[in-house]
Amino acid sequence: MTSTTVIDKSAPTRAVKLRSMSRDRTWALRWSYFFLTLFAIFALIPPLYMLITSLKTSAEISAATNPWWVYHPTLSNYVELLTSNQFLTFFRNSALVSIFVVTITMLISVPAAFALARMRFWGSATLATGVFLTYLIPETLLFLPLFKMFVVFGDLTGIQLINKWYVLLIVYPTLTVPFCTWIMIGYFASIPKELDEAAIIDGASWFQTLTRIFIPVALPGLIAATIFAFTVSWAQFLYPLVFTTSTDQLVLPVGIITTLIKGDVFAWGQIMTGALLGAAPPLIIYAFLMDYYIAGLTAGATKG
Amino acid sequence: MADVTLRKVVKRYDEVEAVRGIDLDIADHEFVVLVGPSGCGKSTTLRMIAGLEDITDGDIMIGGDVVNDVPPKDRDIAMVFQNYALYPHMTVAENMSFGLRLKRYPKAEIKTRVDEAARMLDIVELVDRKPKQLSGGQRQRVAMGRAIVRNPKVFLFDEPLSNLDAKLRVQMRIEIKKVHQKVRTTTVYVTHDQVEAMTLADRVVVMNNGRIEQIGTPNELYHNPATRFVAGFIGSPAMNFMACRLEDVGGKLHIRLTDRIVFPLPPARADRYKNVSRTDKLQLGLRPEHITEASPHAEPGVENFDAVLDVIEPMGMETMIYFIMEGVEICGRVNPNADARAGAPMRLAIDLNNMHLLNEATGAVI
Incomplete structure (x- = not known):
């Protein structure tokens, strides 16, 4: 009986440890993705804006329309x-x-x-x-x-x-x-x-x-x-x-x-x-x- | 094939003298091992023979020619390094043939030599692989193969087995010996492992502090060390050293180890030591195998005494015993069947026929 009790005690401790480690990892990953996404947006917006602008005519560029959308795409x-x-x-x-x-x-x-x-x-x-x-x-x-x-x-x-x-x-x-x-x-x-x-x-x-x-x-x-x-x-x-x-x-x-x-x-x-x-x-x-x-x-x- | 001679060779780095004027004659076909603790100058000596280090003073001769100012590539030597130093971007065959290709040997000849060396080292099926696909032992074989295909005057080995695990080391040791027996090239081999030195060498050069302590065959060094350093360095477990004095008791020469332990010296030893000053501080050097369990039959020169064992180490074919005498730990080697138990007293015998007497001040064996 005594030995069973000991095993019962040790088992959950080990499980908790494992779970907390994987939880740590999950959070680390979430934060990484959050900041990486933020950084990717930050870095990619200027070239995207350049691409959008390059597909517009001069008239459309100077028009007061939504700058993030191309209404009349042109090459x-x-x-x-x-x-x-x-x-x-x-x-x-x-x-x-x-x-x-x-x-x-x-x-x-x-x-x-x-x-x-x-x-x-x-x-x-x-x-x-x-x-x-x-x-x-x-x-x-x-x-x-x-x-x-x-x-x-x-x-x-x-x-x-x-x-x-x-x-x-x-x-x-x-x-x-x-x-x-x-x-x-x-x-x-x-x-x-x-x-x-x-x-x-x-x-x-x-x-x-x-x-x-x-x-x-x-x-x-x-x-x-x-x-x-x-x-x-x-x-x-x-x-x-x-x-x-x-x-x-x-x-x-x-x-x-x-x-x-x-x-x-x-x-x-x-x-x-x-x-x-x-x-x-x-x-x-x-x-x-x-x-x-x-x-x-x-x-x-x-x-x- | 050539002999190698070192004459008063000195290597000085700024203030530090790494090699302090050593003389060494290595005969053609000989396998010489330089052994010593780290920093004793053995690797520096090897690198000077290779030409990788300049010599500060003295002469190095290979095949009778002074090579002091000859660059490594013109010394006709091959070297095997501790970390193998294989070219990572080349296959095994390319690694082995690199030297020959640089010298523009005909392709057919290169192939013959590489094949021959690969066969000798049992790496035929590896010749198209890259070094990173090989195990440590295989890399070491390739490194040796690279040396063999060059067919140089001298092989230089710089601690080639240090990076291998214990089992592989023993195996490669035998391999190196086999290769030398086949090609008979003069070999200089550096190691800090005295077992390697003893098992491989025709002659062993024991170095310490930039000087040669003793040169001799493995047996000479083991049985007749010249200095305390050699006596303590060669042999495993190491030789025991006990403070002692010589005394005349009843007209016969005795050796006193402690207040209570005094042994008469066997006649041959008594004769050899009769002129040693009785007041000199001396040390008795005795190998573990000469401290054994007492035998019921008295033998000349073998004396019995009692000791309380501190630690015992059963090794299977023998049991190592440790006890303290006058504050010094002494190691003995007894039969595994002997009744040796830690903490218990045991009747032991020491064989004074194989004793060494050393001067404590100079460290010289008398």
């Missing part, structure tokens, strides 16, 4: 933009700049990160911190001195870089290289030391260790860095606004603003359409590489 904004040479030029300039910048950034920051993470040389640790500090200097501080430098360079050599789209290939890497180098240092540092030692004993040179071991192993990190570099150069606004002025040299963000706003007349429908179309390439890239990107952001946090 005229899309057709106009996609058939205008100007917009396609902006798009081409943006694509060229982004592709080149990503390539330049990777060619510089991957070897730099490898050297800083692995080849212990005098001052390498200080240099690594220095690289990161460079990234912390805002572009709003840098554009004037940079502009002055290009002017002086032009005066001295006769090579005019201002108002050429390719000047951005020199300017953007000042933003992308430090950050990508920093990401890659962290990523390379998480690769066990024995792996490069094994490669070196196997007869690999430093360069072969980088290309045949480190780059394949750190591929998720590399993709994360690539996406970052692409996003930065695709969305950059201040530098192209400062360094390029002719319509045929403009990139997309600046092009849309400077050509579709005429004085105080805003071609809202086309602005929204342009912005949406401009957001498409990064979105497509994100969608394809999302898994890698997340792996790239989280890996390196734990060793394994």
